[in-house]
Structure formats: structure tokens, C-alpha cells
Amino acid sequence: MGELILDRLILRFGRRTVVEDFSLKVADGELVSILGPSGVGKTSILKAVAGLLQPAGGKILLDGRPLIGTAPEKRPAVMVFQKPLLFPFLNVEQNIAFGLRMRRLADSKIRRDIASIMELTRLTGLGRRRIHELSGGQQQRVSLARALVVKPAVLLLDEPLSNLDADLRQQMRDLIHKIQARTRITTLFVTHDQAEALAISHRVALLLEGRLRQVGSPRELFHRPADPEVARFFGGTNFLEGRFEKGALHTQVGVFPLPGFNGNGHRLTATIRPEDIVIRERGPYDLEGRVVRTRFEGMATRVWVQSGNTLLVVLTPDSRLTPGQRVRMHLPPEKIHVFPPPPDERRA
Amino acid sequence: MVMVALPFVPLLLWAFSDRWFFPALAPQSWGLRAWIYLFRTAPDQILVVTLQSLWVAAATACIAVAVGLPAGRALGIYVFKGKDLLSIVLMLPVVVPSLCVAMGLHLWFIRLGLAESFLGVVLIHLTFCVPYSVFVMWGVFSNYNVEFEDQARSLGATGVQTVVRVMIPMTLPGIVVAGLFSFLLSWTQYLTTLIIGGGKIITLPILLFALMASGDRPVAAAVSLLFVLPAFFTLFFSARYLGRKGLVGVW
Ligand SMILES: Nc1ncnc2c1ncn2[C@@H]1O[C@H](COP(=O)(O)OP(=O)(O)OP(=O)(O)O)[C@@H](O)[C@H]1O
Ligand SMILES: [Mg+2]
Numbered sequence: 001m002g003e004l005i006l007d008r009l010i011l012r013f014g015r016r017t018v019v020e021d022f023s024l025k026v027a028d029g030e031l032v033s034i035l036g037p038s039g040v041g042k043t044s045i046l047k048a049v050a051g052l053l054q055p056a057g058g059k060i061l062l063d064g065r066p067l068i069g070t071a072p073e074k075r076p077a078v079m080v081f082q083k084p085l086l087f088p089f090l091n092v093e094q095n096i097a098f099g100l101r102m103r104r105l106a107d108s109k110i111r112r113d114i115a116s117i118m119e120l121t122r123l124t125g126l127g128r129r130r131i132h133e134l135s136g137g138q139q140q141r142v143s144l145a146r147a148l149v150v151k152p153a154v155l156l157l158d159e160p161l162s163n164l165d166a167d168l169r170q171q172m173r174d175l176i177h178k179i180q181a182r183t184r185i186t187t188l189f190v191t192h193d194q195a196e197a198l199a200i201s202h203r204v205a206l207l208l209e210g211r212l213r214q215v216g217s218p219r220e221l222f223h224r225p226a227d228p229e230v231a232r233f234f235g236g237t238n239f240l241e242g243r244f245e246k247g248a249l250h251t252q253v254g255v256f257p258l259p260g261f262n263g264n265g266h267r268l269t270a271t272i273r274p275e276d277i278v279i280r281e282r283g284p285y286d287l288e289g290r291v292v293r294t295r296f297e298g299m300a301t302r303v304w305v306q307s308g309n310t311l312l313v314v315l316t317p318d319s320r321l322t323p324g325q326r327v328r329m330h331l332p333p334e335k336i337h338v339f340p341p342p343p344d345e346r347r348a
Numbered sequence: 349m350v351m352v353a354l355p356f357v358p359l360l361l362w363a364f365s366d367r368w369f370f371p372a373l374a375p376q377s378w379g380l381r382a383w384i385y386l387f388r389t390a391p392d393q394i395l396v397v398t399l400q401s402l403w404v405a406a407a408t409a410c411i412a413v414a415v416g417l418p419a420g421r422a423l424g425i426y427v428f429k430g431k432d433l434l435s436i437v438l439m440l441p442v443v444v445p446s447l448c449v450a451m452g453l454h455l456w457f458i459r460l461g462l463a464e465s466f467l468g469v470v471l472i473h474l475t476f477c478v479p480y481s482v483f484v485m486w487g488v489f490s491n492y493n494v495e496f497e498d499q500a501r502s503l504g505a506t507g508v509q510t511v512v513r514v515m516i517p518m519t520l521p522g523i524v525v526a527g528l529f530s531f532l533l534s535w536t537q538y539l540t541t542l543i544i545g546g547g548k549i550i551t552l553p554i555l556l557f558a559l560m561a562s563g564d565r566p567v568a569a570a571v572s573l574l575f576v577l578p579a580f581f582t583l584f585f586s587a588r589y590l591g592r593k594g595l596v597g598v599w
Contacts, residue, residue, distance in 0.1 A: 050502045072501040073509075079502040085495055089517045099503035102513070150504060 001063050002076070002153035002186035003028045004049070009058035011044045018044055019210050022058070026154075029184040033197035036207035037233075042190040043082070045207075046156040049188065050079040062153060073102070076153035080160055084143040086131045092142055093118075093127035099150035113149050120179060121145040137168040141175070148179070155180075155187045161196060173200055194234055198222060206230055223273075227339055231271050237313045238277070240270045240336070249338070253308045254287050257333050269339050274302065274315040276335035285328035287312070291321050305329065356576070362569030382566035386574075393555075398574065401535060401551040404466065405578075408473040408534035409527045412481035416526050417519075420485020425494055438479045449475050450540040457544055464548040472544045473537055477530040484529070488522030528582045535578055 004026040011019040019041040026032045034042050047053035049060055051072030060067040067075055078099070086095050093114060100110045118124050121141045126134070134142065140160055147155060160176065161169045177200050180187050191197050197204045198218040205215045214226040225231035228239055242251035244266045249256045256270075289307030301319045305312045305327060314329065321327065362368065363382050365375030386394055423431065441449060450472050454463065462468035500514045501507075516523065538553040545554070552575050559568040 047498070050498075052498045052502065071506075072498075073504045073506050075502075077502075078504075079499070081495055081499055083493075083495070085493070085499045087496065087514065087517070089520075098500070098505075098513075102500075102504040102506070102509055146503065156502075 001028050003063050004077075004154050004186055004188070005059070005061040006045070006049070007059040007061065009045065009048060009060065010056045011041060011048055011053065012056040017056075017210065019207075022207075022212050024205055024212065024215065026186055026188060028186055030202050031180050031187040031189060031200065033189045033191055033201040033204045034207055035191055035194060035197040035204050035233075038192055040207045041210055042192070042207060043158050046079055046158050046188060046190055049075075049077050049154065050156055051075045051077075052079070077156055078147040078150060078152040078154075079156040080143055080147045080158060082159045082162060084136075084139040084163075086134075086139055086142055086146075088131050090131075091127070092123065092129045092131070092134070095131070095142055096123075096146045096149055098146060103150070117145045117149040120182075121148070121175070137164055137172060140164065140172060144176070144179075148183070148185075153186060155185050157187060157189045159191055160189075161191070162193075169196075176200065206233060208233065224337055225271070225339070228269060228271065231337075231339075236271050236273055238272050238274065240272070240310070242268060242270075244268050249336070251310075253310045256286060256331060256336060258336060258338065259333060261338060266341060268341060270336050271339070272331055272336050274313045275300070276332065277312065277314040277316075278330040278332065279303070279314055279316050279318065279321070279327050280330055281328065284330065286331045287329045289327060289329065291323050291325045291327060293323055294321055303327075356573075359569050359572055362565050363573055365566055368565070382564075382570040385567050386570050394571070394574075397550050397552055397555045400549065401553075404469055404473065404541075404549070404551060405531045405534040407466075407470045408477050409531040411470070411474055412477040412530035413523055413527045415478050416481030416485040417523065419482045420487075420522075421489045421492075421515075423482070423486040424489025424492060438482055441476045441479050446472075446476050446537075446540050447543075450543040454543055463544060464546040466549060468544045469541055469549045469551075470534075472540045473534040477533050480533065481526040481530050484522055484526040485519070488519050492519065525586070528585065532579060532582055 004024075006022055006024045009019060009022040010017065011022075022045060024032070024034075034045060036042050044053055048055045049067070051067070051070060051074075055068060062076065067077070087098065090098070096114050096117060097110050100113060105113075114127070115124075118127065121144055123138065123141055123145060126138065126142075131139065131142075140163070144157075144160065157176070161172050164172055173196060176189075189197075189200060198221075201218060203215060204218055204221050206213045206221060208229060214221055214230050216224075221230065222234055225234060225236065228236075231239075240249065240251045240253070240256070242249045244250075244258070244261065245264055247257060247259065247261075249258050249268060249270055258270075287307045289305040289312065291303055292306050292311070293304040295302045296319055297315075300315045300317055301321065303314045303316055303321050305314055307329070312329070361375060364378055364380065366377045366379035366381050368375035422428075423434070453472065453475075457463040457468050457472075462471060496514055496518060497510050500510045505513060535551075536553060537551070538557065541549060541551050542554060545551070547554075552571065556568060556571050556575060559571055
């Protein structure tokens with residue numbers, strides 16, 4: 001079992017508060033990502049769970065049992081650091097055996113456990129290698145194996161992919177995904193890469209400026225961000241502000257029907273993702289504008305379109321658009337996401 | 349290696365000669381008289397003095413490392429007030445000649461009953477071995493990643509296990525350097541041992557000076573060879589074991 005609850009956690013360094021009121025519930029067997037830009041306190045949260053950092057306030061519960069006050073070596077939560085941190089004076093096998101040796105387990109059991117974990121992490125045959133004879137990806141896998149072999153109730157992964165190049169990253173991500181699915185080990189996965197978080201997690205917790213901004217499934221965060229900042233973090237750049245009247249959002253650039261939405265007279269902010277705006281030559285359209293800038297990105301081209309006083313970003317497969325050109329755009333109503341209005345600004 | 353061995357040629361010549369008078373370039377007659385004297389005539393004295401030297405140097409080295417390790421760790425890892433001041437204080441025994449320190453402390457040592465004692469000699473050697481060891485370990489811990497210890501704790505190591513199984517192995521080359529060189533510093537002391545030991549604590553260098561003064565060159569040369577043995581061992585060891593590992597920040 002491994003149900004982890006973080007309850008109003010506060011983390012401070014000296015007088016500086018790094019994480020404020022962080023609450024998160026991770027179900028047994030779940031993989032939850034903590035996503036956020038550099039320096040928001042992601043590593044600090046993992047260290048608090050691992051027992052390596054004393055929280056200034058709040059509770060950490062594992063299966064209902066409080067963890068704060070328990071020494072790190074007694075906690076059933078093991079942390080894998082951003083750097084592999086393999087002990088240079090031990091070989092691969094001895095590194096993986098470290099946690100088991102500290103627990104003074106029998107040699108025969110240690111040998112068996114190591115063999116099976118090395119197979120799971122695709123390290124079979126490398127047991128006798130010295131650490132400096134391993135590639136970066138292999139080192140990261142040894143580091144993961146060393147944590148998994150002690151069978152923790154909670155696995156804490158701190159950006160385990162950030163030191164790898166793109167190709168290896170993908171492989172390692174799939175490996176972690178597979179191992180997590182097979183072992184059903186409760187996992188907190190820290191990353192600053194939104195694509196990584198979306199691809200690997202059951203749920204994502206977005207941390208901005210030391211505060212938890214939104215928790216939900218990858219689809220929820222991507223398609224239904226709680227506020228403009230969350231949307232921005234996931235690459236959303238198009239914001240439409242206006243007043244809702246008679247089933248449509250009236251903005252300075254145009255009128256957009258919003259079926260299924262009610263609440264006349266509300267001032268609203270809505271967003272539409274760059275890839276959801278359709279540039280078309282024929283057929284009905286919602287907006288007209290002039291191409292300001294284009295950037296070819298391989299699979300798609302990013303196009304900045306000025307329409308009235310609003311600059312829209314469109315991601316389109318059409319790579320032939322050039323600056324100065326006039327284009328017509330269709331904004332599918334079902335792709336327009338309206339942010340829930342903040343409680344104090346309901347009626348303007 | 350040849351370069352290092354060169355100064356020892358005359359020493360070897362002397363040690364294996366029976367007669368060698370000016371202005372001959374080589375001894376007129378060869379022989380093992382010096383060695384026979386060493387191992388037959390006066391083995392007890394030589395053994396006692398060698399052991400005395402070994403104990404003094406070993407005790408000094410052990411204490412120097414035991415103090416240097418935690419102190420170097422604190423200096424290398426943590427930021428605290430008064431760190432600059434501390435480094436100047438540590439420099440003092442290196443700048444001030446040990447002779448002055450020994451003279452200065454002699455009176456106190458007499459009052460405290462430490463003069464002419466084993467402990468007193470070790471203490472006076474520590475006045476320069478401890479700063480040396482602290483400096484070496486400071487350098488080692490400046491390039492040391494404490495996260496290794498966090499990782500060990502998280503994997504299930506207790507505090508003690510972390511020190512024994514992670515911190516010491518990680519810093520072993522530095523510990524060896526600090527220990528060996530403290531040993532050598534103490535092993536080669538003459539004046540400070542003489543002042544504090546007051547002729548009661550006789551180490552190899554003191555015996556050597558006595559032999560030189562008595563004019564028996566071959567015997568003095570033989571004792572000298574015995575005397576440089578640890579230095580040779582240290583040199584050999586550092587070259588073979590430490591040289592390869594590239595001790596950044598130690599030298
Ligand atoms: N030991 C420390 N002493 C003082 N401040 C610290 C310490 N460790 C971290 N901090 C500060 O706390 C904040 C959060 O650090 P943390 O390492 O948790 O961020 P992070 O989200 O993991 O960042 P990154 O993505 O760069 O790893 C940072 O601003 C950092 O400067
Ligand atoms: Mg971090």
C-alpha cells in the first residue's frame with residue numbers, strides 16, 4: 001500500500017518561504033507529476049517527503065500514518081535525485097545492493113533481488129562495470145534500480161530525465177512508465193517539462209510561484225486550464241476578453257457563439273489553443289487578420305496574426321504563409337475554453 | 349625515480365663502507381660494520397627508538413586526521429560567520445616557525461606536567477599537523493557533493509552507516525594524504541621533539557644527530573636509511589595510488 005497525503009505543507013529556507021500551503025493526495029499505485037518552472041520548490045517537496053528537509057508546517061501522511069519526525073532511512077519513501085549520484089567506489093551491482101546491504105539482508109536474497117531488478121531496468125550484464133564505464137542513460141537506470149530494489153511504498157523521482165538527450169529521454173520515459181505500470185508503485189514524478197508530465201502521469205499537479213495552481217488529469221490541465229497562467233504554461237497564448245450576452249461572447253475582435261454557456265452580463269476571459277484555430281480560404285470564418293510573423297517548426301508552422309488590436313498565435317500545417325498576407329480564421333466554438341470567473345469579479 | 353634516488357647514493361656508500369677517508373671518491377674498504385653494529389651490538393636501542401618514533405608519528409597522524417575530517421567538512425561545506433578568521437588562525441602555525449611555538453609552549457607544558465612526556469611531544473607535533481590536515485580535508489570537502497549522503501539516507505543508511513559507508517570511502521584519498529603527511533611531518537621532527545621531549549623522549553632524528561656528532565659516519569648513514577624508509581613508502585604510495593585518481597584540490 002502507499003497512499004500519500006501532503007496536507008498544507010510549508011517549506012522554508014531561513015526566513016524565505018519556498019512552498020506555501022501545498023496539499024496533494026496521491027492514491028495507491030498512482031503516478032502524479034509535480035510540474036513547475038525552475039526554482040518553485042519541486043525538489044524541496046520531494047526532499048520533505050523523503051525526510052531530508054524539515055517542513056515548517058503541515059502534515060505528510062502515508063497510509064494515514066504521519067511521516068514527519070521519522071528518520072529518512074526509516075521512511076518507506078525513496079528519492080532518486082536529478083543527478084544519478086552513483087557511489088564511485090562501488091561497481092554497478094554494489095551500488096544497486098546498497099539499500100539492501102544497509103538493511104543487512106542475506107546475501108542470497110540480495111543476489112536474487114538485484115538480478116530481477118537489473119532485468120527490469122535492462123541492466124543485465126553490466127553488474128561488474130565500474131561507474132565511469134557507464135553511459136549517462138545507464139547511470140540513470142542504475143540509480144533507478146538502486147531505489148526500486150528496496151521496494152519502497154513511494155518512489156520520488158526528481159527530474160530523472162533532465163540530464164539525458166532527446167532520444168534517451170524518450171526511452172527512459174517509456175521505461176519508467178512501463179515499470180510503474182507493472183509494479184504499481186506510488187510515484188511522485190518531478191519535472192519542469194510539460195510534455196513529459198502530460199505523457200507519463202495519471203495526474204499532474206502544476207506548481208507556480210510556490211503554490212499549487214491546478215491538479216487534474218493531463219487532459220484537464222491541457223484543455224481546461226483553471227486560469228490564464230496555467231494556460232500559458234501549457235503553451236496557450238490566445239486570450240479573448242469580453243462580455244457574455246445572448247449565448248455569445250462579445251469581444252473587440254468579434255462575436256463568438258458559446259453554446260451551453262449561460263450567465264448573461266458576465267465579463268469573461270476565454271482561450272483557444274494555437275493548434276485549434278483553423279486558417280481557411282473558403283467557407284465561413286470568424287476573424288480576418290494579417291500575418292505578422294511566421295516560424296517553421298517542422299510538423300507545423302507557428303503564425304502570428306494581427307486582427308484588430310489582438311495578436312493571435314496559430315499553429316498550422318500550412319508552411320507557405322508569408323508575412324503581410326491576409327488570412328481568414330475559424331475558431332471552432334467547442335474549442336473555446338472559458339475560464340471560471342474569479343469570485344469577486346462576477347458581475348461588471 | 350633516478351632523480352629521486354640520486355641523493356641516496358652517498359648515503360648507501362657510507363652505510364656499506366668500513367673506511368672512507370678524504371679525498372677518495374669511494375670508500376677504501378667495504379663492509380657491513382654499520383649494519384652489524386645496528387642489529388648486533390645495539391639492536392635494543394635502535395628498536396626502542398624506532399618504535400618510539402613510530403608511536404609518536406602514528407598517534408599524531410591519527411589525531412590530526414580525526415580532527416581534520418570534521419573540521420575540514422565544516423569548512424568545506426557550510427557557510428558560517430568567522431570562516432575567514434578561522435582560516436587565518438589555521439595558517440598561523442604554518443607561518444610561525446614551529447621552533448618558536450615549541451619554545452613558547454615549553455613553559456606551559458612544564459607547568460602542566462606535559463614536558464618530557466610522550467603526550468607532550470605528540471601535542472607539540474599536532475600544533476602544525478592539525479592545521480595541515482584541516483587544510484587538506486577542507487580542500488577535499490570543497491569538491492564534495494553532500495547529496496551523496498542524502499541519497500544514502502534515503503536508500504536506508506543510518507547516520508553512522510552514511511559516515512562509514514559513504515563519507516569516508518568518498519574522501520579516502522584525502523584522508524590518506526592527510527594521515528601520511530602528518531605522519532611524515534611528525535616522523536622528521538627534531539627541534540620540537542628535543543625541546544619538549546627534553547632528551548627523555550628519543551626519536552630517530554634525535555638518535556641520528558647524536559650519532560652524527562659522535563662521528564661514526566657509517567652507522568649514522570645506516571640509521572638515516574632506516575629513517576627515510578617511511579618517506580619512500582609514502583612517495584611510492586602517493587605515486588601509485590593517489591596519482592592516478594587525480595587529487596584535485598589537495599595539493
Ligand atoms: N539549501 C538551500 N538553502 C537555501 N535555499 C535553497 C536551498 N535549496 C533550495 N533553495 C531555494 O529554494 C527554492 C526551491 O528550490 P528547489 O530546488 O526545490 O526548486 P526546484 O523546483 O527543484 O528547481 P529546479 O527545477 O531548478 O530543480 C529555490 O529558489 C532555491 O534557491
Ligand atoms: Mg529541482
